[in-house]
């Protein structure tokens with residue numbers, strides 16, 4: 001459901017070069033308020049590099065990024081302060097802090113109390129601390145982690161660690177949340193719960209831009225999907241348009257086969273399994289492992 005269409009994020013002509021390698025080439029992307037936008041593409045397509053350009057980790061070689069009409073500063077903490085929060089592909093929690101403490105760390109960009117106030121623990125500091133804690137607990141309720149508030153984050157199961165990363169990102173009260181592969185390593189139930197969580201985040205007024213390899217997740221979730229291939233935007237559109245585009249299919253699974261895709265490989269595997277079960281022990285000559293993203 002798209003509620004309004006004013007742009008929250010606008011990336012224009014973003015290019016990122018590393019020496020001779022152009023990881024992202026002249027990419028335009030807009031995220032409107034009330035939207036969930038997906039960014040997909042094969043491994044190495046430039047998705048994370050593009051995220052890094054949006055969040056101040058990289059300064060794009062060319063192009064500009066604006067958030068609510070203002071150019072974003074090229075420093076991650078200033079980008080967070082401006083209203084753009086993110087999670088990372090690899091979980092980055094403070095393992096020896098509690099769940100609540102991890103969320104409180106995410107609050108620091110929204111607290112104004114200075115060093116002296118903190119050291120002297122005056123009334124202003126205590127009020128701000130109580131308000132931060134209340135907001136952090138609210139976020140733990142929202143993400144379903146309140147009952148684990150006092151647990152060390154390293155003791156959480158993997159799916160809950162990913163949720164905690166989202167709670168921590170939300171602690172900065174962002175207008176836009178960037179999620180980098182939020183369901184990586186999750187089982188189907190956890191993936192489904194993450195989908196519900198992202199819808200709830202959007203419904204609370206935070207626009208979302210999400211990178212993910214799980215196509216079912218992306219096509220269920222997103223209002224719009226952009227596809228990066230070799231650093232360039234191949235196509236952008238509704239899930240229906242994107243998933244039926246032949247260039248997207250080709251980018252993911254390679255040039256179409258004659259006949260039924262994968263039939264030859266499947267037959268080879270079946271034959272080898274049949275031989276093994278009858279004790280002949282032969283191995284297939286050439287089996288090609290293929291996954292959704294062509295790896």
Ligand SMILES: Nc1ncnc2c1ncn2[C@@H]1O[C@H](COP(=O)(O)OP(=O)(O)OP(=O)(O)O)[C@@H](O)[C@H]1O
Nearest residue numbers: 018021023041042043044045046047048049050089
């Ligand atoms: N700091 C860097 N220095 C040099 N090359 C880099 C750097 N970061 C990324 N690259 C290269 O840029 C290209 C794009 O990488 P990137 O990680 O952005 O792709 P991706 O689409 O996020 O891939 P994946 O889905 O595997 O996470 C790759 O060829 C990668 O090796």
